Amino acid sequence: MARFHPLQVAAVDRLTDDSVALTFAVPPALREDYRHSPGQHLALRRTVDGTEVRRTYSICSAAPAPDGEGPDTLRVGVRLVEGGAFSAYALKEIAVGDELDVMTPAGRFTLEPAAGLYAAVVGGSGITPVLSIAATLLAREPQARFCLVRSDRTTASTMFLEEVADLKDRFPERFQLVTVLSREEQQAGLPSGRLDEERLSALLPALLPVQSVAGWFLCGPFGLVQSAERTLRGLGVPRARIHEEIFHVDDGTTAGPSIPAPVHSTVTARLDGRGGTWPVQDGESLLETVLRNRADAPYACKGGVCGTCRAFLVSGEVRMDRNFALEPEETDAGYVLACQSHPVTETVELDFDR
Incomplete structure (x- = not known):
């Protein structure tokens, strides 16, 4: 399971007028946790006015060799987004020595080296x-x-x-x-x-x-x-x-077909070896339902882009509002984005551990 750990900022490098690279120091005890494949990303977390904000940024540094130690540093690129709650903070406030909550690497936009x-x-x-x-x-x-x-x-x-x-x-x-x-x-x-x-x-x-x-x-x-x-x-x-x-992605670029939701739905979710069953409130996504009961449910963007909330649909049927993260072979195999999924059947079962 992906988890957050506090990591110290080791360097802040200005790349352009509107972008920076942040380098995090990874202590020896966490280096295996932050071992990553080339192309994966990190979710960074902060609290703004009492609200938790998460944003994902891709790792730009080379991945460690499979037979070597995990990385001692991680570097990500951050570009300023107009009105961005995290990118403006990264460009204007983050300094060397600060500690940020950094999730362990995730993502499947990867390439394992081959000829x-x-x-x-x-x-x-x-x-x-x-x-x-x-x-x-x-x-x-x-x-x-x-x-x-x-x-x-x-x-x-x-x-x-x-x-x-x-x-x-x-x-x-x-x-x-x-x-x-x-x-x-x-x-x-x-x-x-x-x-x-x-x-x-x-x-x-x-x-x-x-x-x-x-x-x-x-x-x-x-x-x-x-x-x-x-x-x-x-x-x-x-x-x-x-x-x-x-x-x-502009809001409203792609939406799933309109399918009436059942009057009462429940979601059963397995997460980090433990399961639970909870009612789905009107209009909320399955991720929101799980988060109300399990704060450790994985997510980052909530926009169908990063894929952090990927889960296997064990049973039932869902409608995804949009999907910009899963490859066709993943959806064909039964994976969904919990942040974009709404129940179509009265019961839905998800497995975040697969």
């Missing part, structure tokens, strides 16, 4: 998990190559410029970088403009053999990720090779 050609299309802060994926892959697997297509507004707004440049210097024959700026002309390279479906359909086949790529990693705003997925499917890439993580 082959891999590629990513990212926008803005979507570089964060892909930086960890690429750095880990190239360092561990000498027969791997990685192509990164990144989109940003301007050079000044581009996160992790130095870290990506370091990958180019260390792996010049195996790391390919293509940068597209939407609001600034470059002296060399591609013309400015958004990476829409039309541009991607022309660009990607010119860069690499699209159908020979072992894994595509799409990360960033909803529009870019959807455009990239449609492009790849149109170019014949199997859905199983496409992995997505959405960072920004």
